[in-house]
Amino acid sequence: MATRRNCATYPLSGRVTGLCENTYTGISRESTNSGGRQYRCSGGNSNRPAGKESCGCSYVDAQALEDHVWEEVVKLIGDGRRLEELAAEWIGLSEGDKEANIERISDLDRQIGELNEAITAVTVATAKRTRSAEAIAAATAPLGEELQQLERLRDEAAQWLSEMEDADRRGRDLRDLAKLARSSFRHMEPVQQAEILDLLEVRVTFTGPVPKELKTGTPCPVRAWYEAAGLEVPAAVLSDSDWRTVAPLLPQRPGDAIRRSVNAIFYKARTGMSWPEIISELGVTKTSADHFRRWSSDGTWKRVNEALTHTTRVPAWAPELLPPMTIEGRVDPRMMLSAAEPSRTGCR
Numbered sequence: 001m002a003t004r005r006n007c008a009t010y011p012l013s014g015r016v017t018g019l020c021e022n023t024y025t026g027i028s029r030e031s032t033n034s035g036g037r038q039y040r041c042s043g044g045n046s047n048r049p050a051g052k053e054s055c056g057c058s059y060v061d062a063q064a065l066e067d068h069v070w071e072e073v074v075k076l077i078g079d080g081r082r083l084e085e086l087a088a089e090w091i092g093l094s095e096g097d098k099e100a101n102i103e104r105i106s107d108l109d110r111q112i113g114e115l116n117e118a119i120t121a122v123t124v125a126t127a128k129r130t131r132s133a134e135a136i137a138a139a140t141a142p143l144g145e146e147l148q149q150l151e152r153l154r155d156e157a158a159q160w161l162s163e164m165e166d167a168d169r170r171g172r173d174l175r176d177l178a179k180l181a182r183s184s185f186r187h188m189e190p191v192q193q194a195e196i197l198d199l200l201e202v203r204v205t206f207t208g209p210v211p212k213e214l215k216t217g218t219p220c221p222v223r224a225w226y227e228a229a230g231l232e233v234p235a236a237v238l239s240d241s242d243w244r245t246v247a248p249l250l251p252q253r254p255g256d257a258i259r260r261s262v263n264a265i266f267y268k269a270r271t272g273m274s275w276p277e278i279i280s281e282l283g284v285t286k287t288s289a290d291h292f293r294r295w296s297s298d299g300t301w302k303r304v305n306e307a308l309t310h311t312t313r314v315p316a317w318a319p320e321l322l323p324p325m326t327i328e329g330r331v332d333p334r335m336m337l338s339a340a341e342p343s344r345t346g347c348r
């Protein structure tokens with residue numbers, strides 16, 4: 001079960017539905033070698049009902065998912081102005097209904113009081129005539145039935161009022177949220193994010209499979225190099241002038257094998273292709289992979305990258321972490337009354 005604490009650490013716990021129609025919850029995998037915060041499909045964990053097979057959904061990187069969803073939520077809210085107007089309207093609307101309801105409850109209370117007095121009077125009057133408990137019960141029975149009916153009506157009205165107050169409170173929360181949205185919505189703590197996701201009833205539905213984790217094999221060493229170095233990759237094949245800049249830093253060989261290797265390594269960093277794919281696509285040889293190994297370990301590759309100060313660069317290729325998904329939320333506070341279901345407190 002997701003707890004409040006879990007919501008704060010994993011604002012999307014319980015809000016994400018996988019392809020298998022089960023829900024994702026946050027889990028820390030620090031004990032495992034993949035590490036870090038992840039969301040896990042409940043159809044695949046060990047708590048699933050006995051005898052049920054694991055759905056096989058992959059874990060989802062928590063940071064990537066949260067960043068993406070939050071970005072969409074910020075878009076959904078816009079600058080908060082419209083949301084604030086709607087919330088204010090809603091609070092005004094419910095105010096009138098609430099007063100009518102409070103009046104109705106006090107009216108019912110008065111009727112109940114009168115009926116109770118009447119029951120007492122009938123009981124006393126009957127007791128004066130007879131000592132029979134049955135006779136007293138028979139005399140008060142019709143009034144008792146009426147009392148029960150009134151009490152039922154009162155309970156309903158009280159329930160209705162508390163739902164209205166609840167919706168009203170959400171309207172006010174939403175108005176505060178909208179105000180906040182105008183100043184600091186984009187940068188919010190996970191706890192605040194969780195509250196807002198709750199308030200907006202945000203639902204994420206994966207519409208495709210989660211990209212598989214790299215379970216075997218090593219990640220692309222070229223990408224790893226750029227990640228570790230914190231550098232971006234030249235955006236295109238090196239121009240002649242770029243080549244003249246870096247050529248003196250590299251081994252001198254006849255022909256263009258070295259230049260082709262350099263471009264192949266950049267290409268691999270940009271696309272994430274495997275060496276066999278690169279070799280068949282660019283017509284280079286396995287030597288390009290050996291070149292990268294040597295140059296990255298002896299500092300040559302660092303010098304080459306640092307020398308290309310005027311070259312347009314792009315981020316190195318990164319594996320796709322997220323599946324395709326739809327993100328829905330309610331921004332119309334008038335929808336909130338119908339959203340007043342038991343599940344709406346807490347984050348599941």
Ligand SMILES: [Zn+2]
Nearest residue numbers: 020041055057
């Ligand atoms: Zn699943």
